[in-house]
Amino acid sequence: MVIDMNLYDRAQKSIRYLAETDAPAAKARSLKDGLEDQKKTILATEFLKHEGSQGERAKLAEASEIYKQHLQKLEFAIYDYELYRNKRMTESLVIEMWRSENANRRTGNIT
Numbered sequence: 001m002v003i004d005m006n007l008y009d010r011a012q013k014s015i016r017y018l019a020e021t022d023a024p025a026a027k028a029r030s031l032k033d034g035l036e037d038q039k040k041t042i043l044a045t046e047f048l049k050h051e052g053s054q055g056e057r058a059k060l061a062e063a064s065e066i067y068k069q070h071l072q073k074l075e076f077a078i079y080d081y082e083l084y085r086n087k088r089m090t091e092s093l094v095i096e097m098w099r100s101e102n103a104n105r106r107t108g109n110i111t
Helices: 005-020 022-048 054-063 065-106
Strands: none
Touching: 005 022, 005 065, 022 054, 022 065, 054 065
8 A cells, every 4th residue: 555645744734733723713713703793882882972863973983993993903803713714624625635545545446
């Protein structure tokens, strides 16, 4: 039986990456989720600071500097989370490919 060491090494690298990024990926998701939860609260707080009709107050709240800064933080948090999520998915696929190839070798489908 011939083992593709490049694929084996790549799978080991993928496993290591997944193990090392468990906590940072969880932190990125937690930050993203927290900022999403705070979005409505910040908008409501800004809404209450203004006078006028509901429409005017809503527009002023959405245009407030605090709300804009929060949206920017949320955008960066979503980016960081998605980057971890996508990279971890890619690494999981590499491991799955390695497992599939090994299973095929065991059954004699690949030599």
